[in-house]
Amino acid sequence: MKLQIELVYxxxxxxxxRARDVLSEVCRELDVPAVWTEWNSEAAxxxxxxxxxxxxxxxxxxxxVAPGPHPWKAREAGSGPRxxxxxxxxxxxxxxxxxRVVSAxxxxxxxxxG
Known part of the structure; x- marks a missing residue:
């Protein structure tokens, strides 16, 4: 059993x-460590x-956790938050x-x- 949680922002x-709060609450509810990796999507x-x-x-x-069409294209310099x-x-x-977080x-x- 492997559990890797990532928050991209x-x-x-x-x-x-608010997303961090959701992760903390869900981890507490499911009795799993509230540990995740955070990625700043603008960082190198x-x-x-x-x-x-x-x-x-x-x-x-x-x-x-909420898959769907992601119309994102490569980030352009100075394009601001997505x-x-x-x-x-x-x-x-x-x-x-x-x-969705609970389910995932x-x-x-x-x-x-297997």
């Missing part, structure tokens, strides 16, 4: 703290898989839906078959 994102050390995601994005074992919103029922919310972590915690 832009420095100008007003919702990154940001890995390629996280560079062109909107902010905030949460990955569990490399998979986006804010991301999520659908939860009929609502549009600024952070990954809690239920639960899936990652399942024993490997």
């Amino acid at each position: 832009d420095t100008g994102c007003p919702n990154v703290d 050390d940001c890995p390629p898989h996280a560079r062109n995601l909107g902010s905030p994005s949460v990955l569990v074992n490399g998979e986006d 804010c991301r919103v999520y659908r939860e029922g009929d609502a549009i919310i600024p952070v990954p839906p809690r239920a 972590i639960n899936k990652a915690m399942q024993p490997e078959v």
Whole structure:
């Protein structure tokens, strides 16, 4: 069982703290360590898989917790933050839906078959 959580953000994102709160709450609820790697998508050390995601994005074992079409193209210098919103029922919310984070972590915690 491997669990790797990543939070991808832009420095100008007003919702990154709320995304951190969701991660902390879900980890506490599921009784898993509240440990994740944070990637500033604008930084030189940001890995390629996280560079062109909107902010905030949460990955569990490399998979986006709320996959969908990502119309992001390569970031242009000085292009500013890439804010991301999520659908939860009929609502549009600024952070990954809690239920999706719970589901992704639960899936990652399942024993490997094979």
